[in-house]
């Protein structure tokens with residue numbers, strides 16, 4: 001039986017708690033997790049075989065789980081090939097609420113995508129740029145690919161540096177997507193502010209770390225992000 005259901009809605013931005021190391025994953029309580037975030041991300045590429053075997057996330061009975069096995073070219077550890085990443089993800093299907101597959105991996109991961117469809121397990125298609133912000137047209141094209149491939153949402157994380165000019169176009173990109181869910185976040189020094197703002201504008205999944213190891217540059221803790229998102233005003237539908 002797949003994991004707890006998740007609804008992706010721009011009016012209800014969710015906070016994802018991501019684990020950067022196995023120690024936290026093994027030691028944290030289910031209630032602490034449930035207090036800090038709406039769902040958990042398990043980065044299978046960051047975990048050793050023993051932790052994957054022990055599957056400590058099975059204790060997180062109150063939290064939906066998003067599994068990721070990140071490809072090397074988009075920040076993954078170990079430069080795992082597509083078959084290995086599919087095998088890692090397939091092992092977890094009984095506990096899965098959501099899966100992350102890079103837009104760049106859609107073609108090579110078709111066997112898994114077909115299986116997810118059969119099992120009615122949603123997945124998101126992701127894009128990462130650790131060096132800068134791509135043209136919005138490139139993000140639009142990636143979003144179209146995600147949608148056509150059957151992903152439940154498109155997710156993009158881009159390095160903002162101190163490039164203030166890139167924030168406006170990104171903000172419009174997320175705010176003008178009432179037709180299809182987007183998860184959008186900045187990385188780098190402006191990451192924290194961007195994550196609250198993009199959540200306000202409709203980003204459906206917003207990532208912070210659980211424990212003491214961020215899984216992306218500039219991430220803040222899931223608990224802080226969760227609290228901030230709960231307190232800020234959200235964009236009314238149709239207002240872009």
Ligand SMILES: O=C1C[C@@](O)(C(=O)O)C[C@@H](O)[C@@H]1O
Nearest residue numbers: 018068157185207215216219
């Ligand atoms: O893709 C994402 C988003 C992320 O890169 C971030 O910027 O918070 C963190 C990753 O763990 C996750 O898989």
